[in-house]
Amino acid sequence: ETGVTQSPTHLIKTRGQQVTLRCSSQSGHNTVSWYQQALGQGPQFIFQYYREEENGRGNFPPRFSGLQFPNYSSELNVNALELDDSALYLCASSPRDGTDTQYFGPGTRLTVL
Amino acid sequence: GEDVEQSLFLSVREGDSSVINCTYTDSSSTYLYWYKQEPGAGLQLLTYIFSNMDMKQDQRLTVLLNKKDKHLSLRIADTQTGDSAIYFCAESKGQGGKLIFGQGTELSVKP
Numbered sequence: 001e002t003g004v005t006q007s008p009t010h011l012i013k014t015r016g017q018q019v020t021l022r023c024s025s026q027s028g029h030n031t032v033s034w035y036q037q038a039l040g041q042g043p044q045f046i047f048q049y050y051r052e053e054e055n056g057r058g059n060f061p062p063r064f065s066g067l068q069f070p071n072y073s074s075e076l077n078v079n080a081l082e083l084d085d086s087a088l089y090l091c092a093s094s095p096r097d098g099t100d101t102q103y104f105g106p107g108t109r110l111t112v113l
Numbered sequence: 114g115e116d117v118e119q120s121l122f123l124s125v126r127e128g129d130s131s132v133i134n135c136t137y138t139d140s141s142s143t144y145l146y147w148y149k150q151e152p153g154a155g156l157q158l159l160t161y162i163f164s165n166m167d168m169k170q171d172q173r174l175t176v177l178l179n180k181k182d183k184h185l186s187l188r189i190a191d192t193q194t195g196d197s198a199i200y201f202c203a204e205s206k207g208q209g210g211k212l213i214f215g216q217g218t219e220l221s222v223k224p
Binding site: 004006031033035040041042043044045048050055056058090092094099100101102103104105106107 | 144155156157161201203210211214215216217
C-alpha cells in the first residue's frame with residue numbers, strides 16, 4: 001500500500017511569485033487536507049477537499065487555493081508569495097470512515113526569499 | 114477558543130517511561146490523536162482515542178483521557194533513543210476534517 005506522497009521535497013521562491021505543491025493520497029482515501037507548519041509550531045489547517053470540492057477552510061487568505069482531481073490527488077496553489085509563507089506544507093489523506101483520522105505525507109519545505 | 118496546549122520539552126533516560134501531557138479546550142471534540150514527527154519529516158500517526166473512551170493501549174503506548182479536565186496524556190513504556198522526536202496532540206471536531214494541533218513536545222531520550 002502506497003502512502004501519501006508530496007512533490008517537490010524542497011522549493012525556493014522569491015516574494016511575489018506563485019507556487020504549486022502536489023499531493024497524491026494514500027490508496028483508498030478520498031479526502032485530502034493541507035496544513036502549514038511554521039518552524040517550531042504545530043501544523044495549521046489550510047483547507048480540505050472531498051469529491052473535488054472544498055469541504056472546510058482555516059484562517060488563510062484567498063491567495064491560498066486548491067484543487068482535487070478525480071483520482072483524489074490534490075494541488076495547493078499560493079499566489080503573491082510573502083516571506084511569512086516560508087514553512088513546511090503538509091498534505092494528509094483520510095478514508096472518511098467517521099474517525100477523521102488523517103495520514104500525512106513527508107511535506108514540501110517552501111522557502112520564500 | 115481553539116487552543117491545544119502541551120509542555121514544550123521532556124527529557125528521560127532510556128528504559129524509563131515517558132508521559133506527555135496535553136490539554137484541549139473544546140468538550141465537543143470527537144477524536145483526539147497523537148502524532149510523532151522526526152526532524153525534517155512529516156507526521157506519523159501513533160494512535161487515537163474516541164472521546165467516549167477513558168483509556169486505550171497499543172503495545173508500548175497508553176493513552177489516557179480525562180474529559181472532565183479536558184486532559185489527554187500519552188505514556189510510552191520502556192522509552193528508547195529511537196523515540197526521540199516531537200510529539201503532537203490534536204483534536205478533531207468532525208467539521209470539515211479540521212485537526213487542531215498543539216505546539217508539540219520535544220522528547221529527548223538519553224542513553
